[in-house]
Amino acid sequence: MKVQSHLPSRETFVHLKDASVKGLHASERVVGRSFSEARLTASLAVGLMLVGFLLVAQWRGAATFTHSLERQSDQNLAIIIQEIAAENNALRGEIVRLQMRLMETGQESEDRSRVLNEAAKEMQAVRVVSGLDAVSGPGIIVTIRDPERVLLPQDFVRLVHDLGAGGAEAIAVNGTRVSATTGFAGFDGTIRINDDVFSRTYEVSVVGHPDNLAQALELPGGLSSTLSTFPGVGVGISRAEEVRVPAVLQHDFEYAQKVENP
């Protein structure tokens, strides 16, 4: 009995093999082509991207260059230089003008402040001399004891004069400021200064150079020695670093009027 074979013949196998090899080759070609196309596109794309980027950068640089001085013609440059020089000169002039104004203003304000300072100083001096301000400073304190009540008002007038000759700047007797309008009066051993009445013990506070003031009183034949000859009168002079002299209580001018145009 002949066995029927269902297997394909040898020729069929060879044919199938050839076909599959061909298909494989074809697919390899397709893959290879698409791969090389991708590389082509990628490299070209990178190149073009670079070109686009450079194009913009170059465009911007060229725009700057067009506006730069290097791009200008000689005539234009000459005109620009001329304009800048003229502007420069004008600005220099302006600087000088402004500096002069600044100096003038500075001088003016300096003058004004100097005048004000001097006026303030003078005002202060006037207030001290007229006794409107309480003052303090170095000076002497003269203590006079008169238990027998023998002193007269003129003794105090001489005392004030002698102290004034010794450079006294402010004087107070028993706390009463001696000013330009102060007068000394009294009777029966009492002394009236302005409206205050004192007796027996007097303390005279004086602001000024301590040595000069003391010297003015202690000179041979001066007030100190003269007063000491009176019965019972004792004079003590002590120098002090800080002597306080009060202000005049009030200044009421009833009759005196200021003369406007002396």
Add this chain to the structure above:
Amino acid sequence: MLALALALALGITLGLLTNVSVPLGLLTYLGVAMLAAIDACLGGVKASLEGSFDDRVFVSGFITNTLMAAFIVFIGDRIGVRELYLAAVVAFGMRTFDNLGTVRRLLFVRWGWER
């Protein structure tokens, strides 16, 4: 083709966004180098349309041509012939137009517009 146009647009956008500006001293160098780059790109497009594109040839041509173009300008500056850059401009300009013409014709063939 669309990918290439997109790449160019992307490059321009990047340039606009990064605010890069070429310094005045390098303006001529980069200008001529850019001409060379444009020429290389057009050459690449032409080759790809002809089916003879080789990326090694393209990349090496791109780099060599741009560097050479800038170098010619540099040499011209150094030897006192500043107009030497004109030689590069003319050469690359002619090549660019030549490539452009070929690309145009090849595109006509591809799109079937040729009579």
